[in-house]
Amino acid sequence: MSSAMPEIPWHKARKADPRQPLSRDVIVETGIRILDAEGLGGVTMRRVAQELGTGPASLYAHVSNKDELCELMLERITGEVVLPERAEPERWKEQVTEVCLAAQRVFTAHRDITLVSLGSVPIGPNQLRVTEFLFDLLLRAGVPAQVAAWALDALGQLIDTDAYEASLYVNRISGGTDIDAYFESIKDYLSRLPADRFPRMSSLAETLISGDGDQRFLFKVDVLLRGLETYIPQGPTRE
Amino acid sequence: MSSAMPEIPWHKARKADPRQPLSRDVIVETGIRILDAEGLGGVTMRRVAQELGTGPASLYAHVSNKDELCELMLERITGEVVLPERAEPERWKEQVTEVCLAAQRVFTAHRDITLVSLGSVPIGPNQLRVTEFLFDLLLRAGVPAQVAAWALDALGQLIDTDAYEASLYVNRISGGTDIDAYFESIKDYLSRLPADRFPRMSSLAETLISGDGDQRFLFKVDVLLRGLETYIPQGPTRE
DNA sequence: TTACTGCGACGAACACTGTTCTACGCGACG
C-alpha cells in the first residue's frame, strides 16, 4: 500500500489501445468490424472484448446478451439501407425492386448477418423505416392491405434468405474454395444422375445451376411482384 | 485373468441400453430423436453419444462431422415427405401447393432442422426426389425451363424459411412463452408507433400480425404460383 | 477534506461445445 511500491505493471499495459471508455456503440461497431472481416462465426464475446483491450465480462455491463449484441448490429446495419426520396406508386414494381436490391446489397456486404434477422421479428427503428416505406408503396399501388401486409413478410424473407446464401459463398471463397469449380462439380453430379429416376434434372443440369446470385434474386423479386400484381382489384397495371 | 475374477463392473453397466452395435443409421436416428425433443440446439455429439451409452469420440468412426450428421438427418427427414402418385399438370398449382404444404409440415414437425438446409445445396437422394417431382410438374405445366429451374430455388427457400420461423415459435412455446401474448404485445407496440413517421404500420398493426402460420405460408405459395403463371407463354391458364 | 456509496471494469471460473490423440480390446484371417 505504500508509495514506494512500483506501478502495478499489468494494470497499465492492460490495453494496447486505450480508446473510448467502452460504450454500447463502440461494442456494436467493433462487432460489425469483426463481422465484416470474419463473418458471424468470428463474432464472439471474447473476440470483441479482446479487440477493445479488455475481457468478455466487461461487455455485459452494456449488452445483456450475445443475441442482443447481434440484434443491435443488425439494426445498425439496416440503417445503411438508403430509401428513395419519396414513393412513386406509378412505378411501384421498379421501386420495390430497387429497395430490395439495395437491402440485399447492404446485407450481403456484411456477411451472414441475416442469420440474425431470420430469427427475429423486425421491430428496430431502422427495420421499421424500411418496412413502412414498402408498406406505404404497396398500398398506394393498390395492393389490398392484408395482401400488402403478408407480402412484407415474403419480401423480408426473400431478402434475408438470399443475402444469407450469398454470404455462404463469400465464406467459402474466403475459405479458399474455388466457387466456379464447386458449381461445376455440382453440375457434373446432376448431369450424371440416373436418367430413369431423374430425367428432368439430369438433362437440365446446366439450366439448374445457371445464373449468378443477382440474376436469381431479381428473378425471385420479379415473380413475387407479378404475383402481387394479380391481387390489385382492377387487374394488372396497364403498360 | 482367471475365471475366479468377478465380472468387471463398469464394462457391463456401461450402457443402460445395450442396443445395436453403433452404426451410421442408429446415430442419425438418435440425432433425430433428440432434435424432435429439444431442437437442433440440443443435438450435440456428447448428447447423441450419451443417448447411445458411449462417448463422443465413438461417433466419429461413422460420421466425419457434426455438419455431416446434420445433413444426414435432414436427408432422412426429407424422405418423410410423401409425393402424389403422379404429376397432374392440368392442376399444377394445386399440386405444387400440396407438395409444399406437405414438405413444410414434415420439416416443422422436426423443429429447426431447416436451419441445416438453408445452408446447403440439396443433393441428397430424397431431396432430389422432391425437386425432380416439382421440376417435372412445372415443365409439364408449360413453365419455361429456366424459369422453372429458378422457381425451384424460390420454392425451396420459401419452405425452409417458413418452417424455420414456425419452429422458432415452437421453441418459444416449449420454452414457456405465451405465444398469443407475445404477438399481442407486438401488435400493441406497432399500434403505439408515432403516427407521423409510421402512419401505415401504426394504423394497420392488426392487419400486419393477423393470420396464422399456415395462412401466411399458403399466401406466399399462392403469390409465387400466380407470378410463375405469368411466365407461361400462352398466358394465364384459362379457368 | 474526508467518508461513503454505487457502478463499471474484469480476472477467474463454470459448464458447455466440436474435435483429435492414443491406448485398448476383440474379432477375423492367415
Add this chain to the structure above:
DNA sequence: CGTCGCGTAGAACAGTGTTCGTCGCAGTAA
C-alpha cells in the same frame, strides 16, 4: 495360435457464452 486391423472410448485441447465476486474510481454528502 499369432497377428493384424478396426471400432471403441477415455482424456485432453481449444474454444464458446455467461456468472461471480472483487477492485478501483467517480460523484455525493457530511
